[in-house]
Amino acid sequence: MARPAGWLVIVVTMLASTACASSEFDRYLRAQRWADAERAFAMDSSLQHDPRALFDAAMLYLAPDGGSYDPERGRELLERLVELDAKPELAQRARSILAILGDLDRATANAATLHEESTRQITALTADVERMREAVARLEESLRDEKEEHDLLRRIAERLEGDLRDRDLQLRALHEELDRLKAIDLDPARRSRAAGAAAGAASATQRPH
DSSP: OOOOOTTTHHHHHHHTTSSSOOSHHHHHHHTTOHHHHHHHHHHOGGGGGOHHHHHHHHHHHHOTTSSOOOHHHHHHHHHHHHHHOSSHHHHHHHHHHHHHHHHHHHHHHHHHHHHHHHHHHHHHHHHHHHHHHHHHHHHHHHHHHOGGGHHHHHHHHHHHHHHHHHHHHHHHHHHHHHHHHHHSOOSHHHHHHHHHHHHHHHHHHOOOO
């Protein structure tokens, strides 16, 4: 068997605090057989009302590196656990993870908004730069044709060229900002890793009984 992914070891660590593996689902989790654990959970309807099983299954679904990644399913199980409220300590841990997932969703939405705004600004500045280049080209042509206006038009052209450089700098900065936004990992795997880290931290401070 391949070495288990670090994130999923959290699930095994949480199970270590229980007295024994009381179901097939528990035994598969202890053996780090994630796919078998997922199937066992789905087939055992009694686990749908077991707070411990709901929490462990949610962690299994929220793990991006365990082969059973389904963040919506993981969130659904955490919400069900909160509704049951049979074990307050587990319900509180579920609420904490749901809150973090909500924060991550909002951060993702904000990043998408910034991306759209940056794209609009880039489009507008690109159009401005193109118009200014055309104006500079026309002025330079006029300089060649109208010698008597040479000095005045040259000064105007130099001013426009300076403005063009400023716009180019702004455009370059916006492109860099857009690239940074694109580099933000919006992959749900990153979000789930953050939730997993929160679950691990909660596990270290609040052991279920």
